[in-house]
Amino acid sequence: MKQMQQTMRWYGPNDTISLKDIKQCGVTGIVTALHQIPVGDIWTVEDIKKRQQIIRDAGMEWVVIESLPVHEDIKRASGNFKKYIENYKISIQNISTCGLKVITYNFMPILDWVRTDHAFENPDSTKALLYNKEAFIYFDVFLLNRPNAKNDFTEKEIEDALILGNKLSETEKNKLFKNVLLGLPGSKEDFTAEKILSLLDDYKNIDDSQLRANLIYFLSEVAPIAQELGVKLAIHPDDPPFSVLGLPRILCTENDIKKIFNAVPINANGLCYCTGSLGANPTNNLEKIIDEWGDRIHFLHLRNVKRENESVFRESEHLNGDNPMESIVEKLIILMNQRNISLPMRPDHGFLHSLEEGKEQYPGYSLIGRLKGLAELRGLEKGIAFKLKNL
Template sequence: MQQTMRWFGPNDNINLIDIKQAGATGIVNALHQIPVGNVWKIADIKERQEIIRNYGLEWTVVESLPVHEEIKRASGNYLQYIENYKISLRNLAECGIKIITYNFMPILDWVRTNHNFINEDGSKALLYNQDAFTYFDVFLLKRPDAENDYSEVQKQHALNFGNNLSEEEKALLFKNVLLGLPGSKINFTAEQILSLLDNYAEIDNQKLRENLIYFLSEVVPVAAESGAKLAIHPDDPPFSVLGLPRIVSTEADLKAIFSAVPSTANGLCYCTGSLSADPKNNLEKIIDDYEDRIHFLHLRNTIRESETIFRESEHLNGDVKMEKIVEKILGVMNKRKVSLPMRPDHGFLHEVDEAKETYPGYSLTGRLKGLAELRGLEMGIVYKLSL
């Protein structure tokens, strides 16, 4: 596997030299400074490539080339935004960057209720608690009609949870849920999120899926002609939040997307963390079913503490049997004669990094530890298979 690490650009407090010394050879990056929907120009792409190459690294994967909300809703200037997307795809391919990750999650990129769950060793992890989220949705945000999305038992559990929070803890919960987009340290406000939610009032799963398939029918041929591969990231978490539709959460969702647009340029970012948050997803079967569509790997692990709580765990210790996943991936790479890019998705916050402000899940030491463990696992499996 190609060892990569995500870098958020020149404003990232993690330096490229740190990533190089961690053992990564590839960089996963995006031009966060360009407004969503605008064209990524060749000059801007090459400028970023040059910065990365100056450290002996290569920009190998785009994460993400974001999809404008008007494309997701098929409203407003969505046709122009699709045309802009095509131009950006061609420009990236011309610069030699051929793997482009994106997601089709409305509004929020991913959601956790606690960014600093304390592990036994004192390191900190990301956690999702449904009771906390329900309390946020119904009693803090007070989303219109939110109470109709939950049972009376769920609302009572949420209220019990919230009654034990201080005002400071309530404010922190609010901040955690409304984390801004990757590369940004600006959170959504209540007014902003409620206004954005209004735009999705008439869009259900079926409509959102139709909009995704239309988008793919337009951009996948461009990617294929350019020799590029699109890799959709699964929903995180893989179920509805804030009443929003979710269409990349289950095995059935993947089948619908890939059946509708059969080109292998219409591919998957295989994220073990997102997919494993729904225990009904069979991660090994997904590899078997879509081995020719997996273009990028996010390897992280989760532990489901109960039906309502999951948290991120050590990369090799959790509900995901990582040794089985990596062995299957190695078989796929051997069959396809490719080396897939992999990054150790997220990582614990260790005390050594506490003083350095970083995007949640993206401190250096935790990801370095994950990268080292995954590299060691891969080497061990390769050796075992050679005997």
């Protein structure tokens, strides 16, 4: 019976978590990218093979690219976007030459993801990622001072956000500012409000419909080449699955997936099935997405979320949250056996445990938290597989 290929994300040679550490978790595959190459530049065969060899020397294989980033010019369909699309095509060809078959990417403008708290303390003192709409509104309206931001919220929401913000110290306000912007590529530098507002201004005339059209154009150019080469493109859903900072969002719902897949109806145009991002939107039926688009799912991010209310969601234990993980994993096992493949999966994110506090780690990517999630998912999968085999 086919089972998921267990992998973990590695941020490259500068990652404080080593390949040796990851190997000891029992995974066979690595998910990584050539982060040192500027967005839009070509990934050369030499650079790809160099990274492959580092991973092989550690006893594993590079199985998924996450991510081959899409240049902002492509998302806006402006500037040098046609040149960057051609570069993307060449990178796909070079990736195929090296034997890699799955490329994850996203089409989120400016910010890759957003959380307001990177160290929410759970009852057991582990720490998790959390999104609080009130805190975000305070950031948007009162810290960033985005023009016309107040038009995106109700008076009551703005009043509640101000009450929350008035309770914050200057240190806490600075922390909130940095937390929100951590999803900005290259955000280890200190971005000023002026810089962010300038980036946002580039999207002032681009709504959801236009951004979707730009994505479809991009896919119509690159997906046929990927299809010909046997490479799968797996788009990551928007995180969180709703608009932030007035930016357009086009992959938040089941209907969004349908529009993109129907517009470019080839198998290479596929999905990174992220249960956390999709699950943060209570209208999404995660099991239905597998039923309808299982043949277009090329990569799995398995994590769980707990929606405290309509304004707050946090990342929860992998098996204990609002997402029905048991049913999801059962459907994925059935899907893999129908397709006769083992889909690569990584335990997305994880809690920060006290043993690792104080170490330089990317939020959500501490080793112990991910290892715990992997162990739980591994056990769940084996139990379900045993049940299915003996029906």
